[in-house]
Amino acid sequence: MKILDRISNWDNLYIEGYALFLFLLGLFFPWIWLGFVLYFFMLRRRIRMMLLIISMSLTSILFFHYSTQNIPEIIQGEVKVVHVINYEYHDQITIKYKYQKFNLRASKFQYQLGDSIYIHGKINAYKKQTIPYGFNEQQFHYSQNVLGYISVYEIEKIAENNSFYSLRDLISQNLSTMQSNSYLKSFILGEKSFNSEQKNLFRDLNIIYLFTVSGLHLYALILFCKKIFFYLSLTQQKQDLLTCLIYILFLYLNAFSMGVLRLVLVFSIRWLNDKLELNFSKMDILNIAFFMMLVTHIHWIYHLGFLITYLILNFMYLMEFRFRGYQGYLKRLMMTTVIYLVVLPFNLQISFLLILVLPVLVFFISSPLFLLALCTWIFPEFDLYFFKLTQIFEGILLAIQDKNISIQLPALNPYFIVSYFIMLIILFRSRNVKSLILRFIVLPSIFFIAILDFQQSDKIYFLDVGQGDSIFISSNGCHAAIDSYRNVLQFLNNHGVYQLDYLILTHSHLDHTLEAMDIINNIYVETVILSSYDQYQIAHPNIQYVKSSDQLSCGEIQFDILGPIRQYDNPNDNSIVIQTKINQTTYLFTGDIEYNAEIDLVNRYQYRLKSDVLKVGHHGSSTSTSEIFLSYVMPHLAIISLGHQNRYGFPNHEVIERLHRYQVMIYRTDLHGTILNQDSKKKSKWSFHLPF
Numbered sequence: 001m002k003i004l005d006r007i008s009n010w011d012n013l014y015i016e017g018y019a020l021f022l023f024l025l026g027l028f029f030p031w032i033w034l035g036f037v038l039y040f041f042m043l044r045r046r047i048r049m050m051l052l053i054i055s056m057s058l059t060s061i062l063f064f065h066y067s068t069q070n071i072p073e074i075i076q077g078e079v080k081v082v083h084v085i086n087y088e089y090h091d092q093i094t095i096k097y098k099y100q101k102f103n104l105r106a107s108k109f110q111y112q113l114g115d116s117i118y119i120h121g122k123i124n125a126y127k128k129q130t131i132p133y134g135f136n137e138q139q140f141h142y143s144q145n146v147l148g149y150i151s152v153y154e155i156e157k158i159a160e161n162n163s164f165y166s167l168r169d170l171i172s173q174n175l176s177t178m179q180s181n182s183y184l185k186s187f188i189l190g191e192k193s194f195n196s197e198q199k200n201l202f203r204d205l206n207i208i209y210l211f212t213v214s215g216l217h218l219y220a221l222i223l224f225c226k227k228i229f230f231y232l233s234l235t236q237q238k239q240d241l242l243t244c245l246i247y248i249l250f251l252y253l254n255a256f257s258m259g260v261l262r263l264v265l266v267f268s269i270r271w272l273n274d275k276l277e278l279n280f281s282k283m284d285i286l287n288i289a290f291f292m293m294l295v296t297h298i299h300w301i302y303h304l305g306f307l308i309t310y311l312i313l314n315f316m317y318l319m320e321f322r323f324r325g326y327q328g329y330l331k332r333l334m335m336t337t338v339i340y341l342v343v344l345p346f347n348l349q350i351s352f353l354l355i356l357v358l359p360v361l362v363f364f365i366s367s368p369l370f371l372l373a374l375c376t377w378i379f380p381e382f383d384l385y386f387f388k389l390t391q392i393f394e395g396i397l398l399a400i401q402d403k404n405i406s407i408q409l410p411a412l413n414p415y416f417i418v419s420y421f422i423m424l425i426i427l428f429r430s431r432n433v434k435s436l437i438l439r440f441i442v443l444p445s446i447f448f449i450a451i452l453d454f455q456q457s458d459k460i461y462f463l464d465v466g467q468g469d470s471i472f473i474s475s476n477g478c479h480a481a482i483d484s485y486r487n488v489l490q491f492l493n494n495h496g497v498y499q500l501d502y503l504i505l506t507h508s509h510l511d512h513t514l515e516a517m518d519i520i521n522n523i524y525v526e527t528v529i530l531s532s533y534d535q536y537q538i539a540h541p542n543i544q545y546v547k548s549s550d551q552l553s554c555g556e557i558q559f560d561i562l563g564p565i566r567q568y569d570n571p572n573d574n575s576i577v578i579q580t581k582i583n584q585t586t587y588l589f590t591g592d593i594e595y596n597a598e599i600d601l602v603n604r605y606q607y608r609l610k611s612d613v614l615k616v617g618h619h620g621s622s623t624s625t626s627e628i629f630l631s632y633v634m635p636h637l638a639i640i641s642l643g644h645q646n647r648y649g650f651p652n653h654e655v656i657e658r659l660h661r662y663q664v665m666i667y668r669t670d671l672h673g674t675i676l677n678q679d680s681k682k683k684s685k686w687s688f689h690l691p692f
Helices: 002-007 012-028 032-036 047-068 137-143 164-176 181-187 196-204 213-229 236-253 256-278 282-296 299-304 304-318 328-347 352-378 380-403 413-427 432-455 488-494 516-522 595-609 627-633 653-661
Strands: 076-088 091-097 102-108 115-124 149-159 348-352 406-408 457-460 470-475 479-486 499-505 524-531 543-546 549-554 557-563 575-581 585-589 613-615 637-640 667-668 674-679 684-689
Touching: 032 524, 047 282, 047 299, 076 380, 091 115, 091 585, 102 115, 102 213, 137 299, 164 181, 164 236, 164 595, 181 352, 181 516, 213 256, 213 299, 236 256, 236 516, 256 282, 256 304, 282 299, 282 304, 299 667, 304 328, 304 413, 328 413, 348 352, 380 684, 413 432, 470 488, 516 524, 557 595, 575 595, 575 684, 595 627, 627 653
Parallel strands: 102 149, 479 499, 499 524, 524 543, 585 613, 613 637, 637 667
Antiparallel strands: 076 091, 076 115, 091 102, 115 149, 348 406, 457 470, 457 674, 470 479, 549 557, 557 575, 575 585, 674 684
């Protein structure tokens, strides 16, 4: 116990270091850092060590139970609709079956919240993260407590029931009739019903989170209400009661959202702390609230927003001593800068103008705009004026967007994220300006190391983009992308790829070109390579059309263009066919060529087609990968790019059997996720990002 007594005398550096240690553990074992969410219990009182152990054990048990629960393969019986999301062409409804939740797609406006329905269907698992640093579909839905989606065999409505949120739905319907409904629904109900232009604007500026009711919004409201309470000469007890009712009202209106629930818990714990004289600090109260949220919603262990909010608030409390003595804009600028730096490893974008104007935007959105939204809800006559104000506000945001210059940073692996937070703590511990400047120089080096780490060896990614093709090659100073269906731009940004030597679009079909213009508009592309015998809707100042017998040089590697040999009636056969050798491995990329193009390639090149790795044509269609073509290519390995359970039935079983007869190993993006070959002069290593 003497050790614990000594701990009580340690300063904030210990607290920060311990918090960082817990965060480090959480990057690899998320249940551990959340189990340690009450780390402050180690301070000042011995009994807190016991509470720490209890909290760690309880969260670990709950997580183990949640992550290992049995999910049935077939669902059949009565279920209840617990959530409905309206999309343009369909509704996504969430149903509760026994104690588990699943999603399914339904016709628009067919089912409402609270309905009882009979359903018979198959439960499917969501995919994990299959593109490095990409979106983890399974984890996202787990964070919403949804364990899979249902392929429906039979569905029938049994009864329409009143929902607990019937009043909230009625309010939503009333707000929908108002001109400023998108802002009103966001501020009052927590619903993001902005149109696509508004969403793109807010996301480009990374401020969409400001339109979700948070402590900033309710703090402004409570401050306004307290002034009214003061003029009414209400007792403190009545003020606390009315404040509690305001929190509960917003908790209901926002459907018990994470942000408002935290505020309610913090308010309640603080009230008990004052009444019972528990002497809990602000950080104590904060961590108790997070622990209670986790115990009651263990699925939030997967929620990135939960982690980010936890980090922000803890860093804000730990750095509170930095803000003392400052007022007004300067204080808000320091606070928003701290938040910006904490979120940076997850946001991955630096916008210098936005950093300067963010304090003003935070104040305006969370105070005047939010309070005016509430007034418009109570007095609908203000709707027209509020709508005009939001239009002016969006005009200002468009001007900021036009002048704003952003730097996209590469995504960091857990080791670099930990290093970043260590550097951040060292930065915040600076005692003078000179020390601050010297330490600030260190931070960008983390990202530089990350970029160097990505370029250490030759890499070829066959990206899991669904029913399409996208390949990225990084070798000997060459960056080239072959086709660009989905999520390619995000992949390039997350890997610190700011320029492409070549963007090669094998042919013009959308499953190969969908993201081409997005890449061209956001990344410097030196040359766009197109097929000489195809028609594209691509604009770029340096377009090069290629056909058989052309060559492209990229760094130290060479792309030999084998096709198209001639003009074909079938657009697929006009695909660019590329053969290249990287270190000791020869690759043959075939786009979507079919039988006629394959025969022409065989007749012209014969055994020159021999390659170690074949990117199978047309996603494994029966019209490609013919017997005679395989007999000349003779690959050791075949890669098939296709979507999971696609409607075309790819890959064709005859193609698979044909590859097996030639003893070809088969890798498929629908089964193996993104397929990576990391090649060096000594060895070639294949790895996967498995979807299930």
